[in-house]
Amino acid sequence: MYKELLPVVTALLILLYGLFSVRRIRFDLQKTSLIMTVCISFAVTALTFPYFLAKNQNLLFSVLASLRYGTQILGMNVNSEIIGSLNLSGGIRWIYVFLLYLLYILGPVFASMFLLGFSRTIMEYFRFGRKKNVHVFSELNEKTAVIAQTLFHRHQDGLLVFCDSDKASEALKTRARAAHAILVREDEISLRLRKGRSYHFYELYSDPGKTLLMTSKLISRIRKNKKSCSATIRTFINHSQLEVIKDIDEHLAAEHANVKIRYVDENAAEATELFHRVIPLLPIGTPGYHYEILIVGCGDCGASILRTAAWLMALPESSYTIHVADRNARTIASALKAEAPEFLNAPLDCYFRNSSAGKNYDIVFHDLNVESTDFTELLSALKQPDLSVICTHDDILNHRIAKQIERFCPGSGKSSPLTAVRMRSGKTAELVRDESPFLYFGSLESRYSYSSLIHPELEEAAKVVHRSYYGSDEWTPEIEQTFFRYVNYDSSFAQALTMLARRRWILASKPDGVNPDDWIHQVLNDEKQLAALGYAEHDRWNAYQRISGWRCASLEETEAIARESDGKRVKSDRLLLHPAIVPGSELAAREQAVNAIRRKYWPDAPGVNYVQADRQIIACLPEILKSEPIDGQKI
Numbered sequence: 001m002y003k004e005l006l007p008v009v010t011a012l013l014i015l016l017y018g019l020f021s022v023r024r025i026r027f028d029l030q031k032t033s034l035i036m037t038v039c040i041s042f043a044v045t046a047l048t049f050p051y052f053l054a055k056n057q058n059l060l061f062s063v064l065a066s067l068r069y070g071t072q073i074l075g076m077n078v079n080s081e082i083i084g085s086l087n088l089s090g091g092i093r094w095i096y097v098f099l100l101y102l103l104y105i106l107g108p109v110f111a112s113m114f115l116l117g118f119s120r121t122i123m124e125y126f127r128f129g130r131k132k133n134v135h136v137f138s139e140l141n142e143k144t145a146v147i148a149q150t151l152f153h154r155h156q157d158g159l160l161v162f163c164d165s166d167k168a169s170e171a172l173k174t175r176a177r178a179a180h181a182i183l184v185r186e187d188e189i190s191l192r193l194r195k196g197r198s199y200h201f202y203e204l205y206s207d208p209g210k211t212l213l214m215t216s217k218l219i220s221r222i223r224k225n226k227k228s229c230s231a232t233i234r235t236f237i238n239h240s241q242l243e244v245i246k247d248i249d250e251h252l253a254a255e256h257a258n259v260k261i262r263y264v265d266e267n268a269a270e271a272t273e274l275f276h277r278v279i280p281l282l283p284i285g286t287p288g289y290h291y292e293i294l295i296v297g298c299g300d301c302g303a304s305i306l307r308t309a310a311w312l313m314a315l316p317e318s319s320y321t322i323h324v325a326d327r328n329a330r331t332i333a334s335a336l337k338a339e340a341p342e343f344l345n346a347p348l349d350c351y352f353r354n355s356s357a358g359k360n361y362d363i364v365f366h367d368l369n370v371e372s373t374d375f376t377e378l379l380s381a382l383k384q385p386d387l388s389v390i391c392t393h394d395d396i397l398n399h400r401i402a403k404q405i406e407r408f409c410p411g412s413g414k415s416s417p418l419t420a421v422r423m424r425s426g427k428t429a430e431l432v433r434d435e436s437p438f439l440y441f442g443s444l445e446s447r448y449s450y451s452s453l454i455h456p457e458l459e460e461a462a463k464v465v466h467r468s469y470y471g472s473d474e475w476t477p478e479i480e481q482t483f484f485r486y487v488n489y490d491s492s493f494a495q496a497l498t499m500l501a502r503r504r505w506i507l508a509s510k511p512d513g514v515n516p517d518d519w520i521h522q523v524l525n526d527e528k529q530l531a532a533l534g535y536a537e538h539d540r541w542n543a544y545q546r547i548s549g550w551r552c553a554s555l556e557e558t559e560a561i562a563r564e565s566d567g568k569r570v571k572s573d574r575l576l577l578h579p580a581i582v583p584g585s586e587l588a589a590r591e592q593a594v595n596a597i598r599r600k601y602w603p604d605a606p607g608v609n610y611v612q613a614d615r616q617i618i619a620c621l622p623e624i625l626k627s628e629p630i631d632g633q634k635i
């Protein structure tokens with residue numbers, strides 16, 4: 001009895017060992033199929049050994065013969081004599097027969113899987129070739145298809161890979177193949193990362209809730225990978241997911257992870273792209289100029305435009321008023337005040353007033369229906385805004401409002417009004433597009449193009465800004481690590497975008513016949529001009545920080561942060577507290593107070609110099625723009 005059970009028990013133990021071994025690598029089908037193929041072969045060897053021993057009475061020959069047969073069953077070479085020749089009792093016989101024939105089926109299946117996986121590896125080697133940059137998209141959908149197509153036209157030296165592509169329509173697959181992309185069925189976690197390659201992951205799922213979940217899994221997988229490959233993850237999120245992002249960001253920073261991760265706020269990216277296109281067209285001119293900006297419709301996109309306009313328009317000796325017209329203006333204003341109380345720091349009712357009331361607020365909300373006579377009266381009062389952005393949810397309504405603005409603001413001494421119209425539907429755009437001087441934005445093709453969302457050239461400019469903040473002439477690994485943190489990346493990006501407006505402001509006073517680069521150097525060498533630009537930069541930074549949810553850390557809060565970190569830090573990324581969010585006139589005094597607090601806990605601490613930091617960033621303007629990285633900025 002025991003002799004009959006021993007082969008069965010041995011075979012089962014071998015199979016269990018195989019199942020436990022592949023549990024952790026179940027996403028790698030090639031390794032899984034190889035391990036299971038070997039285990040099945042040995043299990044069959046254990047079951048057939050008694051047959052060959054009984055037939056030949058030679059131990060060594062029986063072992064070799066059973067090993068050979070265990071290999072042969074992988075090719076479905078089944079010997080029916082084995083079952084018939086073994087004199088087994090009823091119950092044991094049926095278990096034996098069931099197990100042996102199950103292995104006869106599974107053996108060829110796993111062997112075929114391994115051969116297919118191996119051939120796929122060979123094919124993958126030839127398809128990937130010597131490509132150093134591999135761009136991996138979370139799944140094939142409308143948005144990732146647009147990014148991939150524009151990426152392919154810009155950088156044809158990289159390889160494009162779409163995961164979960166079997167769910168996509170044939171039309172999308174055709175578009176992906178037109179970009180010479182590889183379509184695979186499995187998700188990114190199951191992809192094999194190879195040494196010496198740079199991987200660029202784009203986390204943009206059809207289901208927004210899945211994006212951050214899969215991002216966390218992907219980060220863990222890459223960090224466990226022992227092969228020396230470079231990985232950058234671009235995760236597309238919305239403003240409501242900021243708290244989750246901060247958790248992931250701080251976790252990576254605390255563990256000094258070597259994964260570069262960039263979070264792309266889709267709504268903010270749409271607004272930033274709009275102003276990127278608008279900057280060359282705005283009437284940026286003489287000191288003392290007052291800008292009037294009208295935003296009609298303030299949903300997700302409108303709120304992002306409001307945030308962007310507030311920090312982008314901080315130019316030296318200039319002021320601006322942003323008018324927001326929306327039927328839900330009070331709800332929007334309340335949400336913005338709760339989100340960034342330092343930004344809307346006056347009582348809420350102060351932001352709802354008639355534009356002719358006399359006092360010039362930075363932001364004015366108009367709670368009205370844009371199809372009513374109240375909106376017509378607002379247009380008459382404004383006469384002609386420097387920039388109008390129309391971004392309600394209805395494309396046809398947006399175009400109708402733009403036409404209305406064109407009628408009411410024909411020009412009153414200024415240049416023709418600049419009107420940007422949100423047009424998300426391609427079909428609608430074809431119906432309403434005409435010869436009107438409107439700037440259309442918001443279509444799928446423009447929102448999700450590689451240039452609009454990733455801004456590779458502007459990212460290079462942002463790196464210069466970040467490096468100048470540290471006062472370094474070299475791009476070190478330590479500086480790179482801090483650059484890709486969420487709290488620093490977007491801030492540097494915003495500063496780089498503002499430099500385009502700074503450049504236009506400087507060149508507006510350029511005498512005829514003077515080289516633009518020479519004039520920029522001349523202005524930046526003027527201490528008075530540099531100081532004015534530095535104070536303007538601090539005002540812009542203040543606005544940006546407040547809109548991003550930061551608030552000014554009191555001296556008591558600053559001391560608590562310094563005490564906790566032994567003087568190493570005086571700001572808190574977790575609590576969004578910074579001691580320098582004060583008016584430029586108070587900055588020097590705040591520097592002295594912060595330095596005194598810091599040196600109580602770290603006597604040899606280097607001093608903070610907020611005034612100098614603002615001027616350092618302005619001084620790097622020529623380096624940021626030396627290669628003319630931004631289209632339309634060359635003068």
